[in-house]
Structure formats: structure tokens, C-alpha cells
Amino acid sequence: MALSGRIRSGISLFNKLGYLSSDSLSAQRSTLTRTLIAPANSVASRNFSAQSGQQKEENVKVPKALFGGSGNYASALYLAAVKSNVLDKVESEILDLVEAAKNSPTFSQFAKDLSVPSETRAKAVQEVASQAKFSEITTNFLVLLAENGRLRNIDTIAKRFIELTMAYKGETKAIVTTVIPLPPAEEKELRETLQEILGAGKKVKLEQKIDPSILGGLVVEFDQKVFDMSIKTRALQMERFLRDPVNISNI
Template sequence: MAVARGLRSNLLLVQNILRAQKSGSPSLASNELLRNYATASGSKEMKVKVPLTLFGVSGNYSSALYLSAVKANSLDKVETEINDIVEATKKSPIFSQFIKDLSVPGDTRVKAITDICSAAKFSDITRNFLVVMAENGRLRQLDSIAKRFVELTMAHRKEVKAVVTTVIPLPPDEEKELRETLQDIIGQGKTVKLEQKIDPSILGGLVVEFEQKVLDVSIRTRARQMERFLRVPINFDSI
């Protein structure tokens, strides 16, 4: 009960801070294979733009996948399939090691990925994308590419991901209050997608992350702040 009451008081503090803050206020492909993949699916006359400009290898690949999936009108299906194969790498150490091992010949990687996609009945968009990754030796970066792809799909749906970390799960009514507060901060036209994480190491309180902002009112952080304060020597001449 004490933990729950503390969580409730910290939620109110978070809401007040968030509202106060409110009131105060691409190159796609790195090689020919990826360029060909990005333009091969769907109508070439269809004009599609990525909703976010992403950089680096993961940005280039995820943007190419997004363009192809949107042109084929299969964004949701492709997102599910990509997430499924990422989960498979987490559940199978052998599969995870396979996609990271650059010593595996390219044709072996391509055949294995093709067989996996066929068995899973993946769409042509996903299969072809994974084959391009296998040919380019990029399967080891699948997890980071998948995360950037999800960023694009969320932006496409005008969703904003917010992560709240607590010691115990937020009760439904408090989760609803926090979601509504964040929605008020973010404004109309976007939808908050709230994700809860449990981390006993924060000791209590809340940590809220959204739109590259972090609001940390955890007991762990407060304790560290107090420790730093206590370590500062007192200047008696100023008293």
C-alpha cells in the first residue's frame, strides 16, 4: 500500500511538471541492391515520402523497407513479419549466431533466409528485403534496422511512444491519467502509445520518456542528488 501511495503521489508530480513544461512553452540506399529494392515494389508513379529523416545504415535500410511496404499497401503486415523474425533471433541462440556470423557464405545466408521466409509465409516485400540484407551482409544489424522501421511506422500513424518505468505496474486508472496528461502535452493530431516497464532498481517513483525527453522523479535519482548535496563541503564563512 505504501508503494502504491508513493506511486500515486509521484504520478501527480509528473503530471504537474509535464503541464508546466507545456505552458512554458533522405538519402535512402547505400548501394545498388538497396536502391533497386526500394523502387521495385508497387507503382513507380506512386509518390511516397518517409515521415522521418533517418541516417546511417539502419536508417537507409529501414527507409527503403518503409517505401516498399507503403507502395504495396502492406505496412502493417511487413511490420509484424519484421518483428516476428527479430523475436525469433532472441529466442534462438543458434539463429542469432547465424545472422551475426560473417564467415557464412553469402549464398548460404540467402538460401537460409529464403527457406525461413517461405516456411513462415512471409510477404514478398519482407522476403526480398531480408534477402537483400543477407546479400549485403547486413543481417547482423536486423534488430537496429527493425527498431528504426518501427519509428517510421509509428510516425506514419502519428503515434508517439512514451515509456513509463516504475517499480510496480501502474494501476489502470493511473495509467489512464498519465496517458491523458501526455496526450494533452503532445496535442491533437497525434496518439500516445504508452509502454510500461518494470525496474526495481529505481526503488520507487517514476521515469517517463517521450519525444526525446526524460522526466526522472525516481527515488534512486533523488537519493543520488541528495548524496551529491551532502558531499559538498559547507562554507561557514557564508553563513
């Protein structure tokens, strides 16, 4: 069964088990050694896999500094995944879990409900991870989030984690917004243009968004830059021009 299918099965099992209505469970806590990253540049060594002796603690660093709680958790996950040589697998698992959870209102409610006992949250995510056959790093990380009441932040943490994996791979995310999907030829041309702008050291990861409100044209966002070539923006610019008073002295 594909990973996304296993995750759906795990969340389906979670729904059937009715964790939202259960009282505190006396589930045994896993004997995991888990630590958190302290503020992004003062890293406290966190080992999620309980196999710290098998991996050298050589100079593994995050490719960019992230701040705040979500940044710290994302950095911790990144370091653990890199040290265990499972970065791509963990990335795939986290993204698939976030996507599957969006389609489960029950799981989303559960993740946000801090009144659920921590041992109940931990037991639930272990069931989902077991069904999905997640790696040990991902499983332990999700248990940590559940125990610390951070499961509700999984979307944000996942986004910050992807920032790190993309930086590690030399990728730059570009978001193009259009009224209808770009034809393959135009998408290829846009990708090549962005690649020329970014230079040979970067790889473009193109994400398309559909927004009928821009009326036509496109909006491209990358590297904290926005190129707005939409008909909507052009129309607003024209409207402002027409509304400006005419300076007679220049006539």
C-alpha cells in the same frame, strides 16, 4: 497458426536443417529487382516486390530522414511497404521475426557469422520466410539483408523502421520505467497526461519497463526528454545536497 507461431516453426526448421555447418549451397538466386536507398534524402528507387509496374511511383517519401546504413535499409523497406500498401503487415512480420530470433541462439549466431556464404544465408531466410508465410516485401528484404551480410543488423534496422512507421501514424513512443508494472488506472492516467502534453496531433504509444534499481517512483522518456521522478535519483540529489559544504556567510 498465428504469425508468431509460424515464425517459431520456421526458425525451428532452420535449426534442424543445420545451416551453420553446411558448405556453400548452389541454391538458385531469386530473380528479384532489389535496390537500396542511398543516403536518406537521395533515394535510389528500390523495388523489392518485382511488381514495379503495378504500383505508381507517386510522391511516396519517408516521414523523417534517417542516416547511416541501418537508416537507409529501414527507409528502403518503408518505401517498398507503403508503395505496396502492406505497411502494417510488414511491420508485424519484422517485429515478430526479431522477437522469435531472440529465442534462437543458433539463428542469432548464424545471422552474425559473416563466414557463412551469402547464398547459404539467403537460402536459410527464404526457408524461414516461407514457413512463416511472410509477404513478398518482407521476404525479399530479408533475402537482401542476408545476401549483403546485413542480417546481423536486423534488430537496429527494425528499430529504425518502427521510427518511420510511428512517424507516419503520428505516434510518439513513451517509455515509463517503474519498479513494478503500473496498475491499469495509473497507466491510463499517465497516458492521458502525456497526450495532453503532446497535443491532439499525436498519439501516445506507451511502453513499460521494469527496473528495481530505481527503488520507486518512475522515469518517463519521450521526444528526447527524460522526466526522472525515481526515488533513486531523489536520494542521489539529497546525498549531493548533504555533502555540499555549508556557506557560513549565508547563515
